[in-house]
Amino acid sequence: MSVTIYDVAREAGVSMATVSRVVNGNPNVKPATRKKVLEVIERLGYRPNAVARGLASKKTTTVGVIIPDIASAFYAELARGIEDIANMYKYNIILCNSDKQPKKELTLIETLLEKQVDGLLFMGPRVTDEHLDLFRSASVPVVLATTIDPGCQLPSVNIDQRQAAYDATRLLLNHGHTRIAFLGGPLEEFAGLSRFQGYRQALEDAGVPFREELVQIADYRYETALKRMAHFLTLPERPTAVFATSDEMAVAAIHAYQDAGFRVPEDVEVIGFDNIRLASMVRPTLTTVAQPMYDIGAVSMRLLTKYMHNEKVTDSLVFLPHTIEIRGSTRAESKTAVATR
Amino acid sequence: MSVTIYDVAREAGVSMATVSRVVNGNPNVKPATRKKVLEVIERLGYRPNAVARGLASKKTTTVGVIIPDIASAFYAELARGIEDIANMYKYNIILCNSDKQPKKELTLIETLLEKQVDGLLFMGPRVTDEHLDLFRSASVPVVLATTIDPGCQLPSVNIDQRQAAYDATRLLLNHGHTRIAFLGGPLEEFAGLSRFQGYRQALEDAGVPFREELVQIADYRYETALKRMAHFLTLPERPTAVFATSDEMAVAAIHAYQDAGFRVPEDVEVIGFDNIRLASMVRPTLTTVAQPMYDIGAVSMRLLTKYMHNEKVTDSLVFLPHTIEIRGSTRAESKTAVATR
DNA sequence: CTGAAAGCGCTAACAT
DNA sequence: ATGTTAGCGCTTTCAG
Numbered sequence: 001m002s003v004t005i006y007d008v009a010r011e012a013g014v015s016m017a018t019v020s021r022v023v024n025g026n027p028n029v030k031p032a033t034r035k036k037v038l039e040v041i042e043r044l045g046y047r048p049n050a051v052a053r054g055l056a057s058k059k060t061t062t063v064g065v066i067i068p069d070i071a072s073a074f075y076a077e078l079a080r081g082i083e084d085i086a087n088m089y090k091y092n093i094i095l096c097n098s099d100k101q102p103k104k105e106l107t108l109i110e111t112l113l114e115k116q117v118d119g120l121l122f123m124g125p126r127v128t129d130e131h132l133d134l135f136r137s138a139s140v141p142v143v144l145a146t147t148i149d150p151g152c153q154l155p156s157v158n159i160d161q162r163q164a165a166y167d168a169t170r171l172l173l174n175h176g177h178t179r180i181a182f183l184g185g186p187l188e189e190f191a192g193l194s195r196f197q198g199y200r201q202a203l204e205d206a207g208v209p210f211r212e213e214l215v216q217i218a219d220y221r222y223e224t225a226l227k228r229m230a231h232f233l234t235l236p237e238r239p240t241a242v243f244a245t246s247d248e249m250a251v252a253a254i255h256a257y258q259d260a261g262f263r264v265p266e267d268v269e270v271i272g273f274d275n276i277r278l279a280s281m282v283r284p285t286l287t288t289v290a291q292p293m294y295d296i297g298a299v300s301m302r303l304l305t306k307y308m309h310n311e312k313v314t315d316s317l318v319f320l321p322h323t324i325e326i327r328g329s330t331r332a333e334s335k336t337a338v339a340t341r
Numbered sequence: 342m343s344v345t346i347y348d349v350a351r352e353a354g355v356s357m358a359t360v361s362r363v364v365n366g367n368p369n370v371k372p373a374t375r376k377k378v379l380e381v382i383e384r385l386g387y388r389p390n391a392v393a394r395g396l397a398s399k400k401t402t403t404v405g406v407i408i409p410d411i412a413s414a415f416y417a418e419l420a421r422g423i424e425d426i427a428n429m430y431k432y433n434i435i436l437c438n439s440d441k442q443p444k445k446e447l448t449l450i451e452t453l454l455e456k457q458v459d460g461l462l463f464m465g466p467r468v469t470d471e472h473l474d475l476f477r478s479a480s481v482p483v484v485l486a487t488t489i490d491p492g493c494q495l496p497s498v499n500i501d502q503r504q505a506a507y508d509a510t511r512l513l514l515n516h517g518h519t520r521i522a523f524l525g526g527p528l529e530e531f532a533g534l535s536r537f538q539g540y541r542q543a544l545e546d547a548g549v550p551f552r553e554e555l556v557q558i559a560d561y562r563y564e565t566a567l568k569r570m571a572h573f574l575t576l577p578e579r580p581t582a583v584f585a586t587s588d589e590m591a592v593a594a595i596h597a598y599q600d601a602g603f604r605v606p607e608d609v610e611v612i613g614f615d616n617i618r619l620a621s622m623v624r625p626t627l628t629t630v631a632q633p634m635y636d637i638g639a640v641s642m643r644l645l646t647k648y649m650h651n652e653k654v655t656d657s658l659v660f661l662p663h664t665i666e667i668r669g670s671t672r673a674e675s676k677t678a679v680a681t682r
Numbered sequence: 683c684t685g686a687a688a689g690c691g692c693t694a695a696c697a698t
Numbered sequence: 699a700t701g702t703t704a705g706c707g708c709t710t711t712c713a714g
Contacts, residue, residue: 002480004691015701020693030699045478050455051395052691055706060392062435062456070436071421076412083411083438092452094403095411095436097424111433114391115403137386139343222622251622258624281563281592282623283599345707356685361709369683393707396690 003044012040023048054116062092063119063304064112068100072220073276074246074293075123078145081297082121089305091118100125106134113138119304123147125189127154141307145300147190148317155307155316157300161191164289164322165198165245168271171287171324172241173206175269175331181214181232181239183225183249192217195245195273214239218249225249229256240268247272247279250286254329270329284328292320344385353381364389395457403433404460404645405453409441413561414617415587415634416464419486422638423462430646432459441466447475454479460645464488466530468495482648486641488531489658496648496657498641502532505630505663506539506586509612512628512665513582514547516610516672522555522573522580524566524590533558536586536614555580559590566590570597581609588613588620591627595670611670625669633661 005023009016014033021029022037029037040046054060065082067075079095086093094112098105105124109131112120120135120142127149135142135154144156172180182199185192196215203210213235216228225244229252232239242257244250250272257268264270264284272279275290299318306313326332346364350357355374362370363378370378381387395401406423408416420436427434435453439446446465450472453461461476461483468490476483476495485497513521523540526533537556544551554576557569566585570593573580583598585591591613598609605611605625613620616631640659647654667673 006691016692017694017702018700021700024693028699033699047451047455047478049396049457049691050452051392051401051457052706053693054392055390055396055708056691056693058693058706070411070424071414071417073412073414076417080412080438092435092437092456094433096434097421110388111391114388115433116390116392137388222618248622255624277563278619278622281589281619283596347707357708358685358687358710359683362684365709371683374683390707393690394709396692397707397709399690399709 003046005046005048008037008040008044008046011044012037058116060116060118061090062094062115062117063121063301063308064094064096064109064115064117065121065123066096066098066105066108066112067123068098068125070095070097073278074274074291077276077293078123078297081294081299082145082301083297085298085301085305089301091305098124102126102128102130106130109134109138113140119143119308121145121300121304125186125191127190141304143300143304143307145296152317155303155313155318157296157303157318157320159291159296159322160319161194162198162201164273164291165195165243166202167198167322167324168243168273168289169199169202170206171271171330172243172269173202173208175241177241177269178208179211179214179237179239179241180208181216181242181253183216183218183228183242183244183253185220185245186217192245199243220246220249222248222252225252226256229253233257233260242268242270244270245273247274247276247286247288250288250329251278251282254282254284254286265329265331269331271324272329275325279325279327287327287330288325290323290325292322295320344387346387346389349378349381349385349387352385353378399457401457401459402431403435403456403458404462404642404649405435405437405450405456405458406462406464407437407439407446407449407453408464409439409466411436411438414619415615415632418617418634419464419638422635422640423486423642424638426639426642426646430642432646439465443467443469443471447471450475450479454481460484460649462486462641462645466527466532468531482645484641484645484648486637493658496644496654496659498637498644498659498661500632500637500663501660502535503539503542505614505632506536506584507543508539508663508665509584509614509630510540510543511547512671513584513610513612514543514549516582518580518582518610519549520552520555520578520580520582521549522557522583522594524557524559524569524583524585524594526561526586527558533586540584561587561590563589563593566593567597570594574598574601583609583611585611586614588615588617588627588629591629591670592619592623595623595625595627606670606672610672612665613670616666620666620668628668628671629666631664631666633663636661 005016008019022034096108148156187193218224218228242253253270254264272286272288275288279286279288346357350360363375437449489497528534559565559569583594594611595605613627613629616629620627620629
């Protein structure tokens, strides 16, 4: 079969311990010996077996990452941040797609734990008690990204969703709108609810009455949002502005209005959420709440490495700043760029 | 520490071999014994150690997937196909991003091999001899997707890139265009070159002279393509149609023309490549060469499972059919839907 | 149907 | 600086 550390040892006339030392960069090896071993390794094409290594050392240098949807631009960008930092710290990543299905999430966590990952980075719409139990049953650190557990016990990296939604709504209010539609995500989900709350709060603070008929819930996707928009367009009092909690939905909002003969931003203003690349790839370009996606990924992975290396962590609950990226789907008057925390 | 198979065995009053059998669904266990063991497993919260299992069995039920860019919609969709089939066959996936960097690709392959993956699914712009050597040094099966090695020795799943580009160019030619711009990807890459060849061939077959100044190379991305488009717009004889080899670039082409005061498709026709969701999320919607992305992923993973299970493979070189999705960026006259192979 | 025992390839004390 | 020796937790013959 393939060449093992033992073969190298024999061939180099040393013990396997010595080979192990040179492979692992242990300095306690005489340069001459190291050279000889290295040469044999090269000649034999020896490739250390990470599985055996993992069993013996109880470390796999692998972390599990659970992502709701890898085909979503938002999470893909997050994944890049995660990956870059993981590589920087010499960790490999097992990336798993959960499709936001709680059952699949749980299975995935279980599987990753069986694989003895050194840490877990979890993204999901909700963190339930079942999740918490599983996490606790593991002896590895867990970090949440773009989500948070009800008790805030687990370390997590987020933006202030509520405030971000508040700021977006505020921008529209500042432009004089009173019929601002909210095209949001499921209220059972952490982000969905927080953003809805931010929207309501902004209305309330501005003394603008909240209206049930100005709220539609979709799944963050273009196609679904397009359908929901039909509702707004049939309203006797059509909304004059739309706050969509994803960029795809915002683009759908724009198209729905355009198809009905309205101009954006002249007749209707639209603001999105996330600031994925799509926001710059449509006309008009999209004004949107910019989440530092890459950074959220990077920071959460960095946080995880700290836990894995038993470093001291001062802030286990991280909130990254958001901004509002003003583009073409809102009118130019205001140049408000709001940043929080 | 955590509970092992040995703890379960002791607690259940059986040998670890028996526990192993029930965990692995071996039928040679008396139902009563199985029940007892299962109960102890449940009670102790036993979780099999996949690393130990992998060392003992020499199987990790894990496959390595190397992807050029997970943040690209095209590859993300492919990844979904890969994942779904992998799950179906009980394999986990280690997803790695190579950023199209040959050096990173090689390191990644090496790392995955060290982790003892049961198979490798490789996507990359080029398969060099170095790649081939590494693959050969491994004792695990390798399947290529959306790429092919020069000697066609490795199994692979693709569409007929050349023919697809030919068909796209043909559509434009059929509409009477003689100045068709080609906005393509790097010619050093397999897909980039094939598509360029298809474009040239179509021109030649139609007796339309090829012109150097109608070719621009970009990196498939919107931003870059936008810059390249500037060239076409300054030409004394502007192209009247654009064949862009990615949807992002096609959208850039549309915007470039629109910004210059032209209408699409009335003044200029544009056709893209891939048929990612973006193609339906812009106005006008994008006519494009549709690649069965999900299927390419799914089929390549299925192929890999066959190799991993030592099943007989009749077709190691798979070409999936492509179509042309007619939408709003080309004129309606022709309803040509071309399918090949 | 079940148990005993020998590894899988490597790390990590512990000696020397 | 290097070698010896136990395991790591599990699968897998081989007996019985």
